[in-house]
Amino acid sequence: MNTRPLISLALLGALxxxxxxxxxxxxxxxxxxxxxxxxxxxxxxxxxGDVPPDVPDDGGTPGEEPDASVPEDDAGxxxxxRSDAGPFDAGVRDAGVRDAGTPAxxxxxxxxxxxxxxxxxxxxxAQKNQSIDKAFLNPDGVAPDTISWTEIETQxxxxxxxxxxxxxxxxxxxxxxxxxxxxxxxxxxxRTAVYSFIGGASSKSSDGKVGxxxxxxxxxVRLKHLASGTEVQRVAIxxxxxxxTLNDNVAYRIATHAKNITSFNNAMKAAPTPVxxxxxxxxTRLPTMLKDENNGTQIYLFDTPSSGGSLGNxxxxxxxxxxxxxxRYVFGASSFVDxxxxxHKGVRSRFTYRPPPCK
Numbered sequence: 001m002n003t004r005p006l007i008s009l010a011l012l013g014a015l016x017x018x019x020x021x022x023x024x025x026x027x028x029x030x031x032x033x034x035x036x037x038x039x040x041x042x043x044x045x046x047x048x049g050d051v052p053p054d055v056p057d058d059g060g061t062p063g064e065e066p067d068a069s070v071p072e073d074d075a076g077x078x079x080x081x082r083s084d085a086g087p088f089d090a091g092v093r094d095a096g097v098r099d100a101g102t103p104a105x106x107x108x109x110x111x112x113x114x115x116x117x118x119x120x121x122x123x124x125x126a127q128k129n130q131s132i133d134k135a136f137l138n139p140d141g142v143a144p145d146t147i148s149w150t151e152i153e154t155q156x157x158x159x160x161x162x163x164x165x166x167x168x169x170x171x172x173x174x175x176x177x178x179x180x181x182x183x184x185x186x187x188x189x190x191r192t193a194v195y196s197f198i199g200g201a202s203s204k205s206s207d208g209k210v211g212x213x214x215x216x217x218x219x220x221v222r223l224k225h226l227a228s229g230t231e232v233q234r235v236a237i238x239x240x241x242x243x244x245t246l247n248d249n250v251a252y253r254i255a256t257h258a259k260n261i262t263s264f265n266n267a268m269k270a271a272p273t274p275v276x277x278x279x280x281x282x283x284t285r286l287p288t289m290l291k292d293e294n295n296g297t298q299i300y301l302f303d304t305p306s307s308g309g310s311l312g313n314x315x316x317x318x319x320x321x322x323x324x325x326x327x328r329y330v331f332g333a334s335s336f337v338d339x340x341x342x343x344h345k346g347v348r349s350r351f352t353y354r355p356p357p358c359k
Contacts, residue, residue, distance in 0.1 A: 148236035172202030
């Protein structure tokens, strides 16, 4: 008698009595969805200042001091690097899924240089052009990013500055066809790889006097810092000479110089965006004068070499910025620059520019 089917039936009954284990289910206790926390905040959420919509912000990497052996022809223009990806959308999360949160805006810093370049009206055309060329590319191989000029009083100077490739200049009087006239004696230039022009203005600071000085003006420009997409400003002036010696026309020089200081101070204080100002102030006492102008409060930092002079041993060419812009412009160093044959040395000051969201 064959018993194998009976044994199989018995075994089957035992299995049914004991209960078979259920099919293995998927363990989701350790399952974590991929993090999406690396996406950048969209640019609309950055406090980037007054940025026209047609110029994209291409981000950047921090600027750094170049090797001294290499001409610094691209200072302050970091490589693009910021993503335009959208923010992390938290949505509805399953329990146990880690939320990395939204990353904070990144502070990106840039190096920028400003040069105060004072020319000499008695130089020949060739000498003036030589000094202008040295201002655009300093003898040590470093190029500033912005230049404030004084005593640009001849058409040959205007034409020579205008012809410089890679640079643009604001001429208050007829910018498209500038002529040599008092409003244009203090123009401002910028490197087009670093800045673009937004707007400019010029206002008379004081009336001239025959045999002493022409009408004097203060010049202002609004520039877009291309790498960050933020707006900055520059202010320039040439004050009447002779205020520290007062050998002639004493009353006129005192009154005129006071007007020049007031004009410069007002233009700097009115700037709603980070501003650097400079000029040939024809005095070694600028810090005291600006402090007095502001009722005993010093609102400026003076970004000049710690010793030496811009005209002989006298420091009369100054670069300054407002203390209130101290977060945006951090002074790094300043040096005198040989711009001969002009009788003035240039004053070149290096800053770390820290646009929003830097704090």
